[in-house]
Structures are given as C-alpha cells and as structure tokens.
Amino acid sequence: MSLERNVGLRPGPLRRAVAGAAVVVAAVLVAGCGGSSGGGTQAAGFTQAKQSTTKELTVWVDSSRQAAAAAYQKAHPDVKLDVVTYDGDANGSNFLQTKVQLFNRTGSGWPDVVWSTQANETAWAAKGDNKFTAPLNKGLVPDATLSGFAKGSLDTCTVDGTVYCLRNDLAQVVLWYDQPLMAQFGYTVPTTWEEYEALGKRVAAEHPGYNVGDIGDAFAPEIYFWASKCPVNTLTDATTLKVDSAAPECTRMASLLDTLHQAGSVTNTGVFSNDYAKSQASKTLMLPGPSWFGGALFKDTFKTPGGRIAAAPALHWAADKDQPVTGNVGGGTWLLSSHSTHLDLAVDFMTFVTTNDAYQVEQAPGYPAFSTAAQGWLKKQASSGYFAGDIGAPLVEAATRVWPGWGSPSFSQEKIWASTITPGVTAGKTITSLLPDWQTAITNYAKSNGYRIGQ
Incomplete structure (x- = not known):
C-alpha cells in the first residue's frame, strides 16, 4: 500500500500536524499499513498482532507533548517516528474513544502510543473483549519500572490489578x-x-x-x-x-x-x-x-x-x-495500543517519555509521576530562579493528599x-x-x- 504521509516526524525537525479529520484519517490509513502481515500470538495477557521488525512508531500527542516526542526522536534518530497531534481529549472531548471505535470497525488505523490529558481513559479503553490498551504489568513493562512511579499515581491506570497506562505527571x-x-x-x-x-x-x-x-x-x-x-x-x-x-x-x-x-x-x-x-x-x-x-x-x-x-x-x-x-487536575497518561505491531519499541517510547530526565526533568512543565524524575524536576525548578522561594515542599506535601474519593469513571x-x-x-x-x-x-x-x- 502506498500513500504519501503528510503528518508527523521522520528523523529531523518536529513538525506539528493539524488535528483535523482529514489529517487524522491520513495518519490512520498509513498506520494500518504496517510492516507486518496478519496473524497474532497470545502473550503478556492478550492476543498480540504479528510484530514487525521495522523501527517505526505512530504516536498521537497534543501540542504540549510534542516536546516529549522530539526528545525521544533526538535520543533515537534511527526510529521513524510519525507524530499526529490531536486535542488530547482535553475537556473530555472523547475524540480518542470515537476514533478507536472507528478503527475497531474497520480493523485498522490504531496508533501505537497515545497521550491523553484525561486520567479516566482506561475506564473505557480497558473494557470489552477488544480492549484498546495493552496490559503493561504482565511482561511488557518491568516491575522495577512500575514501582518507580509515585505511590497511588498508577491507580487511575489500574483495572482489577492490571496496569493499562503510564502516568505522565501528577497534577496535585x-x-x-x-x-x-x-x-x-x-x-x-x-x-x-x-x-x-x-x-x-x-x-x-x-x-x-x-x-x-x-x-x-x-x-x-x-x-x-x-x-x-x-x-x-x-x-x-x-x-x-x-x-x-x-x-x-x-x-x-x-x-x-x-x-x-x-x-x-x-x-x-x-x-x-x-x-x-x-x-x-x-x-x-x-x-x-x-x-x-x-x-x-x-x-x-x-x-x-x-x-x-x-x-x-x-x-x-x-x-x-x-x-x-x-x-487534582489532569496528570495525563500514555496508553499503549493492544493492536500495535511494534510493542517493544512502543514500550521503549512510553518508558522514555515518562521516566527519562531528557524530557521529564529538562522540559516537562509539570511534576513527574516517576519519583526519581520528580526529584530532578524539583531541583531544576529551584535552580531556574523563576519561582519566588521553594515550591518543592508544598508540591511534595500535596502529592500525598489528593482526596481518593473522586473517581475516574468513563x-x-x-x-x-x-x-x-x-x-x-x-x-x-x-x-x-x-x-x-x-x-x-x-x-x-x-x-x-x-x-x-x-x-
């Protein structure tokens, strides 16, 4: 299948894609033409698509998270990273869910990794026989990595003991x-x-x-x-x-x-x-x-x-x-598509953008959910000279006091x-x-x- 791609990243400068329907459809069509050809295996708790050996990923982000994709691209110039921007489901737009429903009907088009501003995406994405999100704590993401996230930060990602997303930042x-x-x-x-x-x-x-x-x-x-x-x-x-x-x-x-x-x-x-x-x-x-x-x-x-x-x-x-x-306001999440034909590469991307100092400490605007990155981020804020006094103590304290009675329904x-x-x-x-x-x-x-x- 041949189709000129008009969005995203190849090795080189980051270009913003317009979140319009035509652009997303173009990205969808290409994403559905990956380097694998059918088939699937049962592993890591779900039926995986046949995996491709090509080093390419389709990633959806909002405009604010383009910096995360750019940081990954800089550290991994050999990866063909196609970045599509959308609204990130801001204000509960449900754009992602609507598109996933379309992809489920057509049988193609799913991106490999998606960023969402909403902490409640797993409430729908981890439901049903054809879950959009892949389970992460069943062999895809090491326990050592998962345990590095702040206590309680992955609760909104967890359904019946299974982790379906990685938290980007806390928003206490x-x-x-x-x-x-x-x-x-x-x-x-x-x-x-x-x-x-x-x-x-x-x-x-x-x-x-x-x-x-x-x-x-x-x-x-x-x-x-x-x-x-x-x-x-x-x-x-x-x-x-x-x-x-x-x-x-x-x-x-x-x-x-x-x-x-x-x-x-x-x-x-x-x-x-x-x-x-x-x-x-x-x-x-x-x-x-x-x-x-x-x-x-x-x-x-x-x-x-x-x-x-x-x-x-x-x-x-x-x-x-x-x-x-x-x-708490937001604290976005990264979701891995269960339909990805590049699971290892997608996990590498998600781990990088949530834990690596190159993004979370040096560029991220919010308090990282990954604990060691949060420490580095606070030091970065203190040394920047921008804030009047130490903002660290209030943020650290508030991170432990988010009321658990506010749920994450769909x-x-x-x-x-x-x-x-x-x-x-x-x-x-x-x-x-x-x-x-x-x-x-x-x-x-x-x-x-x-x-x-x-x-």
Whole structure:
C-alpha cells in the first residue's frame, strides 16, 4: 500500500500536524499499513498482532507533548517516528474513544502510543473483549519500572490489578500566589478555605480588579469541589457512582465561590483564554491550581516575570485540619495500543517519555509521576530562579493528599461542568442554585455510560 504521509516526524525537525479529520484519517490509513502481515500470538495477557521488525512508531500527542516526542526522536534518530497531534481529549472531548471505535470497525488505523490529558481513559479503553490498551504489568513493562512511579499515581491506570497506562505527571492542587503583590498589599497567605474566603472579600473591597480564583475553566470542579470532598464523582464499586451535590462538602464550596464571584475577586473568565491573558493575568493575586500551573500557565502563558510566583500548601477546610486533602487536575497518561505491531519499541517510547530526565526533568512543565524524575524536576525548578522561594515542599506535601474519593469513571466531569455550570454562571445564576442541575447532568451521563447511581 502506498500513500504519501503528510503528518508527523521522520528523523529531523518536529513538525506539528493539524488535528483535523482529514489529517487524522491520513495518519490512520498509513498506520494500518504496517510492516507486518496478519496473524497474532497470545502473550503478556492478550492476543498480540504479528510484530514487525521495522523501527517505526505512530504516536498521537497534543501540542504540549510534542516536546516529549522530539526528545525521544533526538535520543533515537534511527526510529521513524510519525507524530499526529490531536486535542488530547482535553475537556473530555472523547475524540480518542470515537476514533478507536472507528478503527475497531474497520480493523485498522490504531496508533501505537497515545497521550491523553484525561486520567479516566482506561475506564473505557480497558473494557470489552477488544480492549484498546495493552496490559503493561504482565511482561511488557518491568516491575522495577512500575514501582518507580509515585505511590497511588498508577491507580487511575489500574483495572482489577492490571496496569493499562503510564502516568505522565501528577497534577496535585496547591495555592499559587504573587509573592511581591501579597507583600505590597500587606496580606498573609491563607492556609484554610475560610481564610481564603475572608481574604478574597478584602481583595474585592481594597483592590478591585484583582483575582484570587477562577471558575470559568472546565477543570474548576477538580480544583475546588474535589478539594472539598464533594461526593459527586465517587465510585463505590466499578459500576456504581455516588452523586450527591446537596452534601455539605459541596454546598460549602459552592457558597464560598458564589460569595467571591459576586464580590468580584473570583472570575468566570477561563485562565487559558486570550481575554484573561491580556486583561487579568497581571492582576492574579492568588490562584488555586495544579502543579503544572507554575510552568504552563504563569511562565509560558501569562509570561509572568521571574521572582514573582510562589506556591503555598494546598488549602483545606478548618474542620479537616487533621486530615487535609486537595484536588487534582489532569496528570495525563500514555496508553499503549493492544493492536500495535511494534510493542517493544512502543514500550521503549512510553518508558522514555515518562521516566527519562531528557524530557521529564529538562522540559516537562509539570511534576513527574516517576519519583526519581520528580526529584530532578524539583531541583531544576529551584535552580531556574523563576519561582519566588521553594515550591518543592508544598508540591511534595500535596502529592500525598489528593482526596481518593473522586473517581475516574468513563465520562468527563469537565465536560459536564462546561455544559451545565459555566453557561448558568455566565447568565447570572449562582453555583449554589445550579447544584441540582449539576446533579441531574452527572446522573444522566453516568446512566448513559452504564453506571448505577448509588448512595
């Protein structure tokens, strides 16, 4: 089969592929024409396609992970690496799942390795008789490598004891703040949500226009409601989801956000929007957010000058002082296709991009899930001179405090928030008044995905 490939990498410079349907289809057709010819063997816990001896891989990434592919290509110039960019399933787009369903029907087209921003991909990708993801802990990835990931970081990749993906980074939520501005205004960094609310009221009154938080992004529930232990996404077993938006752990956070949004110190303009970057970034006094906010948001998007941004420990409710928890936003995953005809090479790629210092320490914007890489990454941040003070201690502490009660079902809470809460807030409604609508939307999504609603 001959078809000119118009996307990806050959040995040489990285070129970004457009995530449009025509480009993906072109990549799919070529990926289906690998160097093997049918057949398959039962090994490593699944039926493997006949393996090819050619050194080539098809890898799907989002634009932010092109650097990971480029780092691998530089270290392995003999590999023909074809890179296709797509949205990474950002905000729960389900692009990957839709394409995999197509590939399953046509019997070809699967990429070898896929990056996803979503921590819940295995909830669907590891299901059924024709699982998209290959089991990794049954002979493909050594136990010594798997044990090097931070405790609990592979939980979202694990189904019934089988590991189906490798975690790229942790995304534990801490409190980011502008240290010089806080000192200039004479404010003390809050440690509890109650203190945060009180300070937010002061900011609104004393320095109108300055922000202490944002509810306009689709991942807002993971920053605020996950950290509040709100039980709207709790898997009590593999097929049962608890959804209770009227619980006090939900209403207390909704009330706090409504108060500060109405006061004017919490915005509903998404932090990654052009409007925020132009008009509000320089007035961001505080921002609860994941570990990757430091590099990806403040440094790369806002272009905040060095020496300003600091990290404080994750906020907690005073009532939870003995067992403080926090939320988590993303911490993407790498998935290996069970249909790959280059399994050894694909495993090598996945291991490199998740564990090797060339990417995880030197280039990655977020806190690596691989423990030794995380240590190197923290040293890199400290020596960079960009941050105001040590961000390591708050991040290390928060990594152990992510509340385990927020599950990873096969649908996206981000997508639900964006379609239910965001339009209502934009129309002038309060989050508190929208909690019943949120409950209904989550319930409907859960049932349509085969979940039972439990107590």
